[in-house]
Amino acid sequence: MSVGIVGGGITGLATHYYLRESGVESVVFEADDEPGGVVRSAEVEGRVLDFGPQRTRLTPSIRRLVESLGLDDELREASDPPLYVYRDEKLRLVPQSPREAVTTDLLSWRGKARALLEPLTGPAREGESVEAFLTRKFGSEVARYYFGPLYGGIYGSHPGEMPVEHSLAKALDGAGIEGSVLTSVARKVVSGREAPPIVSFDAGLQRLPEALAEAHRESVRLGTPVRGIRREGDRFTLETADGETTVDELVVTTPADVTADLLGDLAPESAAALRELNYNPQAVVHLRAETDLTGAGYQVQYDEEFRTLGATWNASLLDRDGVYTCYLGGSRNPELVERSDDELASVAAEEFEAITGHGARALSVRRLRRGMPAYDRSWAALDRVSAPEGIRLCTNYTSRAGIPGRIREAKATAETLARKESERETASTVTA
Ligand SMILES: Cc1cc2nc3c(=O)[nH]c(=O)nc-3n(C[C@H](O)[C@H](O)[C@H](O)COP(=O)(O)OP(=O)(O)OC[C@H]3O[C@@H](n4cnc5c(N)ncnc54)[C@H](O)[C@@H]3O)c2cc1C
Structure with a gap:
């Protein structure tokens, strides 16, 4: 079985890496001359700058990748840093522990007391916005000054415009949507489980996609945008300026508008829906x-x-x-x-x-x-997207944004394809 991967951002390159590690043949097509997509670093005036993400959490999967790519010595780890929200003329500490929740001046005593009622509130309602959901759960102060800026601010969206089901539900992975967010946080505190450390690399975050591309560079085609995809029986032909490549399975990791262009003929309704995503x-x-x-x-x-x-x-x-x-x-x-x-x-x-x-x-x-x-109301269009048989969509619109989420989905996608490959092999052995 051969797999074609469109896009050499962190998702495409991690998918490629995991596929190759499990012995599945794959090839990545990346439009840019450099790997990494929005993960991009460079030196300016002797200083390392990152133009997309600034850091990632060193989750167990990312730690294993870093070790197997030999990047341990280049890691930079941040020690549990304080974070602030600017409101009413002042930077105010974002509580990251029960003690800080008591002492912070980000919230009034009344706001803090209201938040404690959260376990008594119900789950998200259909069509509810992040702002309405958080206000109902924690009260307006916590919604406006704590979760709102931290959650909406990261995406550059107003929480009032973000439906829970297309945003926060994915971030909380069910834990706080059906049950109580506070109870789940309290459980973590009691069990002493700590979040993985925040890290980057000496040369910036792009080091990770660069190393992934390097590990199997013979099958990473940089500077090679895919211009079209055709179905040929149950296989797919990818058209590029260098010629055509035919593969059995496709993983498409490009931003929604590019994916829409590539799938225009194969799945016109899904393509139209993808174009609506802000x-x-x-x-x-x-x-x-x-x-x-x-x-x-x-x-x-x-x-x-x-x-x-x-x-x-x-x-x-x-x-x-x-x-x-x-x-x-x-x-x-x-x-x-x-x-x-x-x-x-x-x-x-x-x-x-x-x-x-x-x-x-x-x-x-x-x-x-x-x-x-934006994970705003336009993302309701996702309900109308379904990939044609043999094509897997894998990026910020199929699961969470963020490097840990992208690596997780890449791994799961590669594992599914590797299973399919071994089922095919078994079937062909039985037939023979
Ligand atoms: C400003 C910003 C800050 C962020 N901050 C953080 C952070 O601090 N921590 C964190 O964990 N995450 C952060 N994220 C999120 C994280 O960076 C993304 O979720 C992740 O990098 C997306 O990777 P991807 O590979 O799915 O998509 P992309 O990086 O978009 O990759 C898609 C690739 O497809 C390529 N492509 C496009 N068209 C074609 C074509 N026709 N043929 C072939 N290739 C094509 C593109 O060139 C690109 O390389 C941030 C994102 C942004 C934008």
Whole structure:
């Protein structure tokens, strides 16, 4: 059996790696000259910058990948850093332990007391938004100042626009949607289970997809966009500028609009639905600053008059000399990404100074016109998407965004295909 993988981002490359490890023949087609997709790192003025994700959790699967790729010595680990939300003229500590939940000034005593009633509340209702769900469960303060900025802010969406079923339900993996979120958190605290550490690599996060591509480089075709997909009996032919390749199974990991173009003839209704999915445009501005800030960074509460969604303090988090990464735009200011580099640089630096009190200058300005999946109401269109037989869709619209989620889905996809391969072999042996 041969598998064609469209897209050499972290999902496509991890799928390829797991398939190859289990002896299944596969080939990756990546449009760009570099592997990694939105996971992209580079050096500017001698400093490592990441233009997409800044860090990942070192989950057991990622740890195993890092070890088998020989990347252990390049890992940078962050020690349990504090995180902040900016609201009412101040950075306020996000509680990450029961003790911090008592002492933080992010919430009033009344807000904290209301949150304790959560175990008495019911599960998510059909069509309920993240904001309505969290308000009903924890009260309006916790919804607006704690979960809202942390959850919606990461995607650049307003929680009032995000239906639970297409967003938070995936993040909580059932634990807090049907049952109580607080009870499940309390269980974790009592059992002493800790979240895996936050990590990156000396040369930035792109090191991971680079190493995955390198491990089986003979079958990773960079700079080779797939232009079309044809069905030939029960096989598929991929068209590229270099010629055609025919495979038995396909894994498509491209953003929704590209997938829609590629599946247009094979599954027109699914393609039309995929075109409806919103991604939030974002500008990523790296700043250089001398500060005494310690922590992971901050999210800006969405009622504040800032265009910055949040900032990562790479300097403190990952020991990156004076580097701070600001995300701007999102669903509230989608047109912001069209501004000039100079304008974006000064908005980011001015707002960083207003929020932290520290002056900064820009190192780099990048734009992600289709950045984070918005997981807003447009994602209801997913109900109308079904991949044709023999094609697996595998990326931010089939399961969770984020590197751990992507690796998990890649592994599961590769395992399913490997099982199919061994069933085929058994069947052909029996026939022979
Ligand atoms: C701004 C931002 C910040 C993030 N921060 C974090 C974070 O801190 N931690 C975390 O864990 N996650 C984070 N994420 C999420 C995480 O980065 C993504 O979920 C993940 O990288 C998506 O990987 P993917 O391979 O599924 O998709 P992509 O990276 O989009 O890969 C798809 C690939 O398909 C290729 N392609 C497109 N068209 C074609 C074609 N015609 N033929 C062949 N190839 C094609 C593209 O070039 C691309 O390489 C962030 C994402 C963004 C955008």
